[in-house]
Amino acid sequence: MSNPYSSFKASILSVKPQTDIDYTFRLATDLKVSSGQFVEVSIPRVGEAPISVSDFGEGWIEMTIRRAGKLTDVIHEMIQGKHLYIRGPYGNGFPMDKFKGKNLIIAAGGTGLAPVKSIISSFNQGITGIKDLTLLAGFKTPADVLFRDEISKWHENIQIEITVDNDDTGNWPGGTGLITGLIEQMDIANLEQTEVIIVGPPVMIKFSYLEFIKKGIRKENVWVSFERKMCCGIGKCGHCKIDGTYVCLEGPVFNYAKAEQLVD
């Protein structure tokens, strides 16, 4: 009888601050992960939480973790060479096969960029089969922008629009305003050949979706990722269940046609 709650030690290869409260941790592990999946990360005696994998490669995974509670506070104190415990990966990621040969638009709000970062990275490496990628990202202020270094490189291959709700620096080179504004300004050439991913806070998902629908996108081509409280990741603890749907088992990525049926 194997214990599905057993975690294994993974050493921290690097820690990279993205903002004051979002750090990216690269862990050494052979886990086979797909974009959009999550792992249960823990520190014994402190706690365990589901964290989406923000990127992965041969022998490593990355998670971009926001400091938001007891466990993540302690994780943020960890340095290179220390260990975290992980188990997983869990859940269904993005349907990468469906995206092949299509134009993909990603609309990400705040930390919602983390679970889709690996899609963008692998697109840049030319291994996704996605025809064309557009990234729309919204953050609260310039200081909240994630993956700055990567974004500057992504610009070469990807159309990127970044907006902040509030430019408190006065010298933000990008746009200001809500991400829905960016969607509104989009000119989506080939509706049938376009898939959309929306990731971010619930309200951002809802209004972004409505904008895409106005543009003529069909809901069957919209994909979202849900964040819910989870204690097990394997369909037992019940916290992530929405109606009859276990986010950990059937999500966290949902097609919008399914997602809109889910009433919390």
Next chain:
Amino acid sequence: MDINTKQLRKNAFRVTKNRGMTALRIRVPGGNLEVKYFDVIKKVAENFGNGRVHITTRQGFEVPGIPMEKIPEVNRMIAPILDGIETAVGVEIPDLNSGYPAAGTRNVSACIGNSVCPFANLNSGEVALKIEKLIYPNDYHVKIAVTGCPNDCIKAHMQDIGIIGMALPVYDSYRCIGCGACVKNCRRVATGALSISNYKVKRDHRRCIGCGECILKCPTSAWTREDKYYRLVIMGRTGKKNPRIAQTFLEWVAEEAVMKVIANMYQYIDNHIDRSLPKEHVGYIVDRTGYPVFRQEVLLGVDLGQLGRVAESINFGGYFYERTNIFG
């Protein structure tokens, strides 16, 4: 008309403003009465009184408008009440047909208690009956009341002896799901004696007043009650000198300790009462002797048990009419 008013008063009748007219006071210890006695009270009021009763603050009945010469007949009529209420609980009544043998120690009142109230930690009425047996008949002027929890619905804090039921909450951490209902509620309605540490609950016994709220709020029975305990508050009063609420004398003591203290208090009164006065309230005796003397004498032979605590000193406070000048 030649009436010995001292005897009349001792017989639970009152000298009223209407010359020759009296009123009978009926004790209802614990405030809990079988309704069949209403028939007796009704008969007294209709046959000898003015057809009305007054419900007293101490949970008794006062039947006014009785001509003093009817007292012997009234006393014969209330024999079933004395028999059914007083002798039934073990009070010794010398002659059932001669009415109440004493009126100094007032009716022992009680809240409705745990036979009805979910908050009560006691069957207050039953405790009142035990006390009635212990202290009645007695001429010393003492007021006693029993209340089931620190909400103190009976106003035990306005008595010479106020008895407050306490529950000792015991905690089974295995059964606790960390919902926090007890902690939040204790902070909101009681003393904030509970806190959460490592997802489980800690109780600060020094802050806990034994109200039992945590037990009531617990969905899993992680909190349960163990044994019954009592808080004793003393020397609360109204009056024309120094109205004040009672102060805690003992807490976390068992019923036997409460009973022993009450019995000892009558001996203390006997030792110190000023016999030159027509009557002296026990509270004023304590004012004269000081709390330490009271404490020493009433605790004679009292087993406080493992948890029992005694107030080291008491400042009764309250206010003094003659010293208070708030009107400039």
Next chain:
Amino acid sequence: MGFEFTMDSFNKVLEDISKNFIFYAPRRIPGKGAFSDTDVVVYQEVEGFGQIELDEKSRFSPKEVINPITQTLFYFNENGYTEPETNNKGIIIFCRPCDANSFKRLDEIFLNNGPFKDSYYESLRRKVKIFVIECVQGFENCFCVSMGTNRFDDYDAFIRVAEDRITCDVKDNLLPAFVKHGISAEMRPDFISENAVKVAIPDQVNKTIFTHEMWREYSERCIACGRCTVVCPTCTCFTMQDIFYEDNHKCGERRRVWASCMIDGFTEVAGGHDFRPDKGMRMRFKAMHKIYDFRKRFGYNMCVGCGRCDDVCPEYISFSNCINKVSALSREVNG
């Protein structure tokens, strides 16, 4: 096979099999009710049949025997972690048919939901034998007949208590002890065929019911205490807790503790967003799990109709009445 016993001879059976089994049964604990001078009936270890409470429905269900309220999953020290040791003794649970049916529902969640089996649950569950105590009249608020859980045929022993005699139907390899102390007797299990409370289960629950204003009543009435879920024999939700020992911060444990979808915090994520703050919506979520979405997943309803939720609600909210309201509404909505 059927057997008849006196109280004494049945206790001898228990004594014989106690070498290999621990017995759990509803037991009256005097003075441990929430209100003073009241008792509580809970599932606890018993040694003899006389300790079993037969006259009152237990407040808590037998689920806690195999789904402990607080269960340590790992012990941590500086070097790593270990799992708690388990004991090998079997478990015999004395329970009523509704509760006997509840174990199958727990199995679905812990063993069959998703690709992983819950090993902690499984190690306890596989040791369980079920001794069903016959229900003759049922209790207040019971609606097992409506849920189809009045019957339970998969028992290891079925026990009928009449006067001071116990008759049993035994199916199991425990037979030798029964043969040794009992007299052979005809025994056919009977099950309740009617409850005072009847519940209609809706076939289809239209989506409009999920957001219907009927739930608003519960937003006002429910106090989110979670009693209905902790007494429910089929509620399985739990929360993980990591702790360190106060006298040695380097050691600690990870444990799981029952959780309740009715209690604040159940759907709250780090950062503070709560996905289901409204108590009416929580009531809907719980009710649908019990009578609808579990069925879509596993083919039968989760609720076993024991009525404990109705027994314990301090606000007198009736789950069975709520389900009847849902049914009436779905008939209306579905035409």
